[in-house]
Amino acid sequence: MRYKKGFTLIELLVVVAIISLLSSIVFASLSGGRDKAKDANVKANLNNARTIAAFYYDTNGNYGPVTSVCAGVFFLSPSMSAINVSMFNATGTGDYCVSNSTNYAYGHALKTNSAFGWCVDSNGSSKQVTTATLAALTSASPVCP
Numbered sequence: 001m002r003y004k005k006g007f008t009l010i011e012l013l014v015v016v017a018i019i020s021l022l023s024s025i026v027f028a029s030l031s032g033g034r035d036k037a038k039d040a041n042v043k044a045n046l047n048n049a050r051t052i053a054a055f056y057y058d059t060n061g062n063y064g065p066v067t068s069v070c071a072g073v074f075f076l077s078p079s080m081s082a083i084n085v086s087m088f089n090a091t092g093t094g095d096y097c098v099s100n101s102t103n104y105a106y107g108h109a110l111k112t113n114s115a116f117g118w119c120v121d122s123n124g125s126s127k128q129v130t131t132a133t134l135a136a137l138t139s140a141s142p143v144c145p
Helices: 009-060 131-135
Strands: 073-076 082-084 095-099 104-109 116-121 126-130
Touching: 009 104, 009 116, 009 126, 104 131, 116 131, 126 131
Parallel strands: none
Antiparallel strands: 073 082, 095 104, 104 116, 116 126
């Protein structure tokens, strides 16, 4: 009796089907991790912005000009060079910036749920709030609620 070496077409198709099923499960579970990493990046950038704002205040005695919109610039650094909102994304959508000479509040929408955002302010607050709350920030009272 002679045995043929190799695999049949059915065996190969079953193996390909199993591999594709397993890979789709893995990719589905990893996609949520990317958004969480983007949220962590937003939070880290805002915390870094708080540090830079503290340096600016120590150097100049204020938090810069009064503003109620980001207008393409997140805020001014101690060297007076503009820091672009592209540290969060290229379009600047989802960014919230308000300041007066004594206080500031900066925020950005989160990637995992756009109804929420992260807010930091001159009082040291760093917390999650709704994007409606971020949109309601004013230069008259720039603090995270």
